[in-house]
Amino acid sequence: MSEYMEIETEIDDDDLTMYIRTNLKLAPGEPEEYDSLEALEEGSPVAQALAMIDGIAHLTIDGKNMVLVREPDAPWHSLVGDISAALKDFFL
Numbered sequence: 353m354s355e356y357m358e359i360e361t362e363i364d365d366d367d368l369t370m371y372i373r374t375n376l377k378l379a380p381g382e383p384e385e386y387d388s389l390e391a392l393e394e395g396s397p398v399a400q401a402l403a404m405i406d407g408i409a410h411l412t413i414d415g416k417n418m419v420l421v422r423e424p425d426a427p428w429h430s431l432v433g434d435i436s437a438a439l440k441d442f443f444l
Contacts, residue, residue: 357443359436363428368409370428372418372435376443383414401442405434 358375378398386392387410392403398413407426412419422431 357440359439361432368421368424370420370422370431372420374416374418374439376439377416378418378439379413379415383412386411386413398439398442401438402435405431405438407431 356375358373360373362371364370379396384396384399386395386399386408389403389406389408392399392408392411395403396413399411402408402411407423407430408420409423410421420431420435422428
């Protein structure tokens with residue numbers, strides 16, 4: 353396991369979708385897709401760690417990458433901070 357975590361984010365032109373890249377394996381197998389916080393609660397351990405974050409409308413976890421679609425009223429700065437903190441708590 354790495355002693356540090358890199359997180360890169362890129363917001364799509366639609367302003368609802370964010371691409372998140374990390375240096376750590378988030379999902380070991382097939383891509384995971386979640387369309388609600390309830391689905392995240394029932395998902396993989398990483399998905400469960402993110403289930404506490406309000407504002408996630410849809411999440412795909414694929415290897416070291418995630419694609420997140422936010423609820424229209426959820427501010428990006430809060431989501432990015434909460435996701436970063438949740439991933440760091442989970443992995444480090």
